[in-house]
Amino acid sequence: MTGGQAVVRALVAHGVDTVFGIPGTHNLEIYRHLAEAGVRHVSARHEQGAAYAADGYARVSGQPGVCVVTSGPATLNAAAAVGQAYSDSVPVLLISPGLPLRHPGRGNGFLHEMKDQSAAMGAIAAYSVRVTSVAEIPAVVAEAFAFFRAGRPRPVHLEVPVDVLAEVGEAEVGVPVVVPRVRAEPAALARLVEVLGVARRPGVLVGGGAKGAAGLVRELAERVGAPVVSTANGKGVLGEGHPLSLGAGVHLPGVAEFVRDCDVLLVLGSELAPSDFWVEPLAQPGCLVRVDVDPGQLRVNATPEVEVVGDVGAVLVELLPRLADRPGDGVARAAWWRGRLRAQGRAEGARWLWLLEVLGEFLGDGVLGADSAMACYYGALTNLPIQRPGGFLYPTGFGTLGYGLPAAIGAAVASPGVRTAALLGDGGVMFTVAELATAAQLGLALPVLVVDNAGYGEIKAEMVARADPVHAVDLPSPDFAALGRALGCHGVRVTGAAELRVELARAFEADRPTVLHLPEEPLPEEPKSAQG
Missing domain, CATH: 3.40.50.1220 (TPP-binding domain)
Structure with a gap:
């Protein structure tokens, strides 16, 4: 089999039926074999989004999330998500091609060339392995899955040189290793x-x-x-x-x-x-x-x-x-x-209670993809009831922006039929806003709540607290509802709890995602005209 075929067969042997990623010139030998092996591929619009989605998939399914990207810049695009998975102890396997085995050590301008891609990812993931033959691939994949189950799960990077991906060789794809859980003394x-x-x-x-x-x-x-x-x-x-x-x-x-x-x-x-x-x-x-x-x-x-x-x-x-x-x-x-x-908690999150109480009514036993946003860490963390383990997807520790939307996509893929929503700030959503197109293509009934405070509200508050000059934090907001529609979603602007209740009811039954553009605090309702 080829190296690409060995990668896919090894994944299937370990129960993988879904991968997230983006095809590129150097990883096509992997993509060539996904469909024939019955592996579903979810196409993200940016490699960071693909790896965040794999993270969300892992947190909800309890199984490792797999992300396939191409070499060089694509691998680096996924690095922030790998760092987040490391911080939160999430089992994510990132697979990417690497420079050919016989590539000159000092570089020659090869496409996507990096000085040492595996070393770069090894500094972010739990570890990175660069294989040198087709025969090694199944063993390295088995090692990664054993690592995920043997102790504290953290992300692993597998690099397969582009010439090894295309090379034909012998490889033994065995059954998964049964790893017992660590018992107490x-x-x-x-x-x-x-x-x-x-x-x-x-x-x-x-x-x-x-x-x-x-x-x-x-x-x-x-x-x-x-x-x-x-x-x-x-x-x-x-x-x-x-x-x-x-x-x-x-x-x-x-x-x-x-x-x-x-x-x-x-x-x-x-x-x-x-x-x-x-x-x-x-x-x-x-x-x-x-x-x-x-x-x-x-x-x-x-x-x-x-x-x-x-x-x-x-x-x-x-x-x-x-x-x-x-x-x-x-x-x-x-x-x-x-x-x-x-x-x-209510005192801390008072500004967002109007929307969290409505969201809680509809989410029920569902999943929330939360971003590193004020509405999430001051609001939803303490004020939105969650009823299931892994039901609150949040980027702790590493604290990346842009996590919530793609993580919610991964969660929705992992648990069809379970209500899933995303809660984001207007600053963070722009980091991965392109993934609205991914969710639209998948036809997910995913409400995406964008809470707008016209910039980086937390950083602005810190500047004020420090008596620093306030600058670089006030951002003109796009029309997020229109942006959602442009990317294939429904999109509406919501100004208060009554409207939100109506729109959430529609969004959870819709044929595609719905972007809900919200103010931080509800706007005053207009007085109704007198009857008579």
Whole structure:
């Protein structure tokens, strides 16, 4: 088989049926074999959008997202999305061609030539591999999928030289390697059972590492009566309608108070990052317990009294049978803290509550692709209820702009029939606005809410706070509704909650995406004329 055929067959062997990308001169040998292998290809309009879509697909499906681009500038275009996937521990496999094996080391002006593409991506992804033969390809793909499942999943880059893609050689495409989940050491598990057994005011903090164990997290919380608070990536692990859920937003002052009130705080799959807590680090509970599949993470940002290395799901499977039911006053305690946190979240997100309350009515058990926008991190993070793990797609840590729209596309591809929407700012949407054409081509019933504050509102506020000259942040907004229509979508301008309710009802049933151009705050309604 050719190298391109080996790539496709190896992907299929690992259950891949969908890839995102853009064809180019150097990767056509891969594209040649996708259709015959039954692999669906989703054509993005920019490689960054393709890789963000693969990220959103992975977060919602629980399976690695695959992105195929061409060499040089295309690979670099995808780099920001790879960096975001690394920050959020998302399994994305980026595949791109590379310079020929016998390319002169000092360069000769070859098309898309880079000095060292694999080294560049290796500095961003978990690792990058440049193969040198057709025979290596299936093994390297198998290694990537084993890596995704063996521990903390992070993106991987595979580079196949253009001459190897076209070369014919022998390759053994075997069955996927079965990788067991990392289990806790018996002594650590026994200590965890002991600590939880005597807890009187337990609490749980969940991060993205708990997304695959949502049912087990719920069972644990109910068994010991522990209120559950989540980071942005853990939002929805315990559905936010559950009586033990405190919602998301660990930066709120009330969360620090809650943590200090806990005699035991169990942290499941979170790096406790400064980008989650914003300013202050995690407050000190009576006893801090951390469970994480990454042993190197257990003492970063906070040092626990009890540390358990293991996959959150595997640890909870072993833990739960050893715990007695002691729900106590957990529901009443959670209700008190939830009221306190809800008041703080609503105060912080007051400017956007009018649209979030309407969106929440329609989204239900759906998925939101959120951007690094004020309406998302001040608004939706704490004020939009999410009921499913992976239901809030948000670019934490790396904090890229332009993530929300393509991530929502990937999510919609991964879960047809599940309501999906995108929430963006007028600044961030321009980074990947071309992906509206991708969503239109797919015929997705995807509401795309663009909240317009006429520029980079957060940066403007920071300039004002610093008493700096305010410049380079005020941007004239295009007519986003018209722009959406030009790219094949429906597009409407919405000025208030009543209009939004009508338009969202239409958008979720439409034959294509709908761009909803919104002000940050609703415009006053015109008085109705007198009847008589």
